[in-house]
Amino acid sequence: MNPFVGVSKKSVPELLDLIAKLASEPSYYFLRWTHEVSKDWKIEPTETDFPMIEGQMFNKKCELRWKQKRKDSYEVLLLSVAGEYSDFASVGEDWQTQERDAHLYSSTETRFPKGFPSKKLDIAQRYFIDKKTATVHFVALTVKK
Numbered sequence: 001m002n003p004f005v006g007v008s009k010k011s012v013p014e015l016l017d018l019i020a021k022l023a024s025e026p027s028y029y030f031l032r033w034t035h036e037v038s039k040d041w042k043i044e045p046t047e048t049d050f051p052m053i054e055g056q057m058f059n060k061k062c063e064l065r066w067k068q069k070r071k072d073s074y075e076v077l078l079l080s081v082a083g084e085y086s087d088f089a090s091v092g093e094d095w096q097t098q099e100r101d102a103h104l105y106s107s108t109e110t111r112f113p114k115g116f117p118s119k120k121l122d123i124a125q126r127y128f129i130d131k132k133t134a135t136v137h138f139v140a141l142t143v144k145k
Contacts, residue, residue: 001081003095005128005138006088008076012050015066015074019044019057022078026143027059028123056141063126063140079128079140094131099124099142 010018019029023044031038031045032053045055054067062080069075078088081097102125128138 001097002083003097003128004078004080004082004084004088005091005095006078006080006085007091008078008088009069010066010074010076012047012072012074015076016045016047018076019064022059022062022064023057024059024061027057028141028143029055029057031055058141058143060143063142077138079126079138081126092130092137096129096131098127098129100127101125102141 026042027044028041029038029044030041031049032055034053038055044057045052051068051071054065056063056065058064061082062078065077065079066074076088078085084090102123122144124142124144126140126142127136128140129136
């Protein structure tokens with residue numbers, strides 16, 4: 001594993017291309033609008049889903065997060081164990097990762113919006129830890145082995 005944390009700015013077409021490039025089986029998508037969240041985590045976003053406030057895609061290799069900055073511009077964060085990506089500016093210098101179990105709330109939990117997936121998803125958490133300070137800076141979702 002070669003941990004990498006990077007940031008970039010993307011237009012909607014560039015973001016959709018990046019999502020398609022980084023997707024692997026299984027990949028999950030969680031999209032947020034002002035009035036709802038995505039109902040099916042297995043459906044990849046399309047151009048008609050934009051504009052959205054923010055979203056994320058995660059799989060075994062990476063988690064990609066995006067947040068709207070302008071109508072057609074998004075700030076993107078990549079948390080990866082597959083090495084560097086040239087079109088991202090590196091954040092930090094030396095990362096280590098640690099995987100831990102993740103626990104999903106029941107789909108009937110009233111504190112959260114409707115649309116959480118069933119508990120049959122095999123999800124874990126990946127901690128991105130700065131080697132120099134031993135500080136956890138990011139917690140990414142990932143798919144268990």
